[in-house]
Amino acid sequence: MSSSSFIVYCENLRSVNIPESVDQMGDDPFAGCKDIKIDNKSPFFINENGVIFDKSRRFLIHYTASLPDDYYEIPESVEWIGKHGFYKCENLKCVRITKNVKFMGNNAFSDCINIHLINDSPYFAYEGGVLYNREKTTCMHYSMGSGVKDVKLADTVRTIGRNCFWNCTMIDSIEIPKSVRQIGYNPFANCRNVRLINHSPFYATKDGALYNSDFTELVCCPSTAPIEGTVTIPDTVINIGRNAFTGCINLERICIPENVKFISRGAFSECINLKEIEIPESVEDLGDWCFNKCRSLERVIIPRNLSIKPNTFNSCNAEVIGR
Incomplete structure (x- = not known):
């Protein structure tokens, strides 16, 4: 049995039970369920104080938004952070990406209004409030809590990923370098105060x-x-x-x-x-x-x-x- 995203954005949902029969889970099905409590009975998943992993703890699926901690260090067993894994975690001010994280789904830290990152993974680069892939050819995420209001993307960037500046109302300007060849689904949506400075042909x-x-x-x-x-x-x-x-x-x-x-x-x-x-x-x-x-x-x-x-x-x- 597979769990899909039919629960996503259910803001009034307070509890959910994952039965023994569930052996698959797609992109974070609990994203946007701010106050949810998850009771896991499935041997294929682990619920560690509100953080959901697969049974190997290599895949971080969901971090419950209502958790009170302002700092979280991703376990070193984790290799993959799932899409929307930390969506709307407003209490978090800092997440440490540990050395074994190799992959990250779209918008893993989307709408985390206070967050900045510490990156220890050789598979990513983090500078000026922006998370890139290792080669800095793809812009993946902007940290709302970074304090950087005038964003100048690295001059190696070829792709600006979809939604990576979503709801970033605190940004005053974003400078798009001449190296950019592709922009995903409007990554600047709801950046209400932004001025876009473009150098890309x-x-x-x-x-x-x-x-x-x-x-x-x-x-x-x-x-x-x-x-x-x-x-x-x-x-x-x-x-x-x-x-x-x-x-x-x-x-x-x-x-x-x-x-x-x-x-x-x-x-x-x-x-x-x-x-x-x-x-x-x-x-x-x-x-x-x-x-x-x-x-x-x-x-x-x-x-x-x-x-x-x-x-x-x-x-x-x-x-x-x-x-």
Whole structure:
């Protein structure tokens, strides 16, 4: 039997039992369950004071967010820290990555608002509040508790991993070096105060927003970009990327050009002051969670033949008008 991520983000869940029959567990299924208590009966896992490992203690799966400690040293048996393993651990101020850790899933320390790291592993590098792979070709994580507000990425970085600056509202600027060739799902989502300084020939900035080099995809539009509440998207744009406007709280109005075909998952989520938007006939796909928590959105005009996914307007009371 396999345990998947069906429990993730259940903030009101207080306890869960892992029965003897469970022999597999995917990416941290308890991520976001802040106050959960886990009773483990499975011989395939170990619950060590709220920290879940596989039976060999080589794979750290979950660290319970409500644990009171402000320091944690990863056991030297651990070789792999799972995806979202320390998600939203707000009490933690420091985690020591020990010498045998070789692998790390996406967003292992995401939303840990007070954290900084001590790295003893030769498989990673940590400098200026940023965790990289050993060669410093991939940016994996920014530590919210590092105190670094102006982030200058290493000039060896080729890939900025998805979500690695997620919710980092304390950052003032991020400098993207010329070596960068790839940026994952908007890694700067909800960096509300950030100014993006780009040197990469594979990307371009215009009016404070970040695009790919040929301006066919809008990667990120932070809250510093709107002018008097408005953003103008170039008419070359075909795709508004995943979480491109997430947390852009200064956005009130936007004109989407007729060339846009795709508005990706979460594109305008948490744009809390966006009031009205018209989706052009050219759009073929409107992503899930696209207008999540757009609490001021009053009206959305969409093409009649455009399908709406179940969570497109989650926590949003806008009137949806087909034309």
